[in-house]
Amino acid sequence: MSVGLESDSNKGFNAFVTGAATAVGSEIIREFLDNGCRVTAFDDRPLQLSGIDAERFSRLHIVDGNACDEEAIKAGLAAAEDRFGPVKSLIVVPACEGKAQIYPIWDLPSDEWEKSYRSNARGAFLAIKHYLRYLQSNRLEKYSPLSLSDPAIVVVETEPGVGVTAGQAGIHRGLLAKVQQDLLRLNGQGRINVVTSGSMGETPADFARTVLLLASSHTSGHVSGQYVQPASNSKSLVPIQEPETTQITRSAGSVPRPLASPKRNKIRVAVSIDLDAVSGWLGTNSHPDNNLADYSSGFFAARVGVPRLLRMLKKLDIANRCTWFIPGHSAESFPAEVQQVVASGAEVGLHGYAHEGAYQLTPQQERDVLEKCFSIMEKLVGKPPRGYRAPLYQLRETTLDLLEEFGFEYDASLTDHDCQPFWAPKRPPLEAIDFSKPAASWMHPIKETCSPPDRRPLVCVPCNYYMEDMTPMQFLPHCENSQGYVDVRVIENMWRDRFLWIRDNEEEPVFPVLMHPDTSGMAHIIGMLERFLRWVKEFEREGEVEFSQTAEIARWFREKQLDKPSGV
Known part of the structure; x- marks a missing residue:
């Protein structure tokens, strides 16, 4: 029937x-x-x-x-x-x-x-x-x-x-x-x-x-x-049943719940926070018209946003399973707030000094910045940092070379994949086409510069603008890609849709969520973040989700890949 x-x-x-x-x-x-x-x-x-x-x-x-x-x-x-x-x-x-x-x-x-x-x-x-x-x-x-x-x-x-x-x-x-x-x-x-x-x-x-x-x-x-x-x-009452439910045991006097869905493969959720504070106005967001009213949001980020986010993350019992990427300028300018982050048990990674993009620097300046920040974080945390996120995702081949040289385990700036880690690529920079020259001179594919075309052992954990809060939900007056007046529910629904699709279609995926205290620390946004993360935690109860520091994800990926037979 x-x-x-x-x-x-x-x-x-x-x-x-x-x-x-x-x-x-x-x-x-x-x-x-x-x-x-x-x-x-x-x-x-x-x-x-x-x-x-x-x-x-x-x-x-x-x-x-x-x-x-x-x-x-x-x-x-x-x-x-x-x-x-x-x-x-x-x-x-x-x-x-x-x-x-x-x-x-x-x-x-x-x-x-x-x-x-x-x-x-x-x-x-x-x-x-x-x-x-x-x-x-x-x-x-x-x-x-x-x-x-x-x-x-x-x-x-x-x-x-x-x-x-x-x-x-x-x-x-x-x-x-x-x-x-x-x-x-x-x-x-x-x-x-x-x-x-x-x-x-x-x-x-x-x-x-x-x-x-x-x-x-x-x-x-x-x-x-x-x-x-x-x-x-x-x-x-006889309950409406889904077609895959073939048998339901009925108890007298109640409408039974459907049989539980089978558990799916584990999703590793990587919550990360970029503590840009004032440094965000010095490097990639430098502009001659920046003024005190603009970069006061950097003081808000450190002195209000950091404590708010830490309280929220502790309430959800995930504070020690997150990763904070902290510029050297923020660590030296706001030591008390950064010490709260360290005390939470979270992982701390590097994020430049003054939020400078790689293409703003010479290779020597890039080395000097990395050495300075490495020293700051090693003293602050008591151990060398193992992860790096490029400010505004701006990095180049020299950046990856330096990360390998300094013994980093991973970078979190690229998106060769949106929900799977991958080995850091070894590829040349793109060259601009000179259209004044014959077409035959510039019609050629990308050529990998090494074989195999990756740079083990550096792992990339994906991240980009679609996984973060700032671009859509914070207005930066002199930044072309900022918006700031997007309804938080638009972003919440987009992240939910991403999560559900990845859950249904990817094997052992990662799900990065990137926050900034400047943005997610604001009163009209932090509630949405708490609501979204609490929703994700419901899957944790079913064994489908594991909140992980980014370094843990990189190590898991490396071990899984290196355990594979050669040629797989």
Whole structure:
């Protein structure tokens, strides 16, 4: 018997929930996630959904949009399909939670009634309209008959305890019958039902269980066009199951959780912090118009950002599993703050002296800088540094030569790969083309300068602008590639997407995250970093993630590679 899922796909059951930020909407999302489904949460307010672990969060897609906006509904359904495949169930939850739910009818202002009715009735109509249009356009064009064989629409008519007020979604019996008739024209197995408040004592969990019951064709494939009161007892419920789940042991009186997904290979997370402080304004970001107001952010980085980041990292129990890359100028200018970093147990690597780029220096100056910084850090930490990150990722062949000469184990500046370490390359610098000369003189490939084309034993741990905070989230007035006004959630979602794709597609990957105290120490950013790292730590509980100092990753890679048989 069908359970309302795609039997020919591993994408599972995909539900689209409007009014996702309400109490009932959030509980419905939780119920679907707990039962192995994929959910797209649609609302223009922040979703308050605590206690969702990383595996469940990977099956949640949050789409920002207003249910009364026709274009937003269409875009939301398209986004749900892009993320998780065909949308098998539409769950309509009233979005308005205003005064209409507080006043008794005799005291309810007419404008509040009209405001609530417009919001919820229009929102329900548009969601249903465009879901039916979605089914109509996709039933023959995109998917096999099984993919959208039994779509279900479930409308939640009121928040629990509200009663018959303008908080209702506005699905009266005439419209219900009309939708049922049109749905059958599109799909003979399509269903629509309404969950409506009965005793006024139902909880959000009661609504959620009933919605889950009605969305499943296995339990309610014969039910359509009905008003149903929330179920307060889950014994009769059969959960929607993902197709890969072949057997579920049911315990009386509860909806069982799906079988746990098998553990995947380990992801090594490399959290690193570049403590540029004032040095960032001296080297690569030097500009004649830099002024006191600009480089005061460097003092903020050291005196405010460093303690804030250390407190956050200690709270997450990863402070001693991070790597700080510290310019010599920062170490000498802010010794108390740098000593806090050392005391945390973190690894300390080099990052130039005044954040100077390699191409700003002569080879001799580059050597002098490295010798000076090596001495500073050796005295500070009590042992020689083993890692290096080039300021602004600017390094050249002479830089790598010096790192080898000074016994460094790794560099963290290049991106020959975005989630796998690699041996430091041995290759010539790019030469500019002189287009005044015949084409034959400059049409030639890159030639490696040694065989094999790498420089063992120096390891490269990847890092670049897409893995860091500063470029998108901090404004630097004289730096062409700075932005500074990007919503932190844009970066958070980009990092989550990177992590999930790497998790699913790479073997034994690394996941670098680069922070700057100037940027991530700011009040509107540090909370996002804590939220993101806490999310990553959920995978650590399942044995999928290990937070590592960058030197540990380099040693792991070297040992793994050198243990391979020759020629592999």
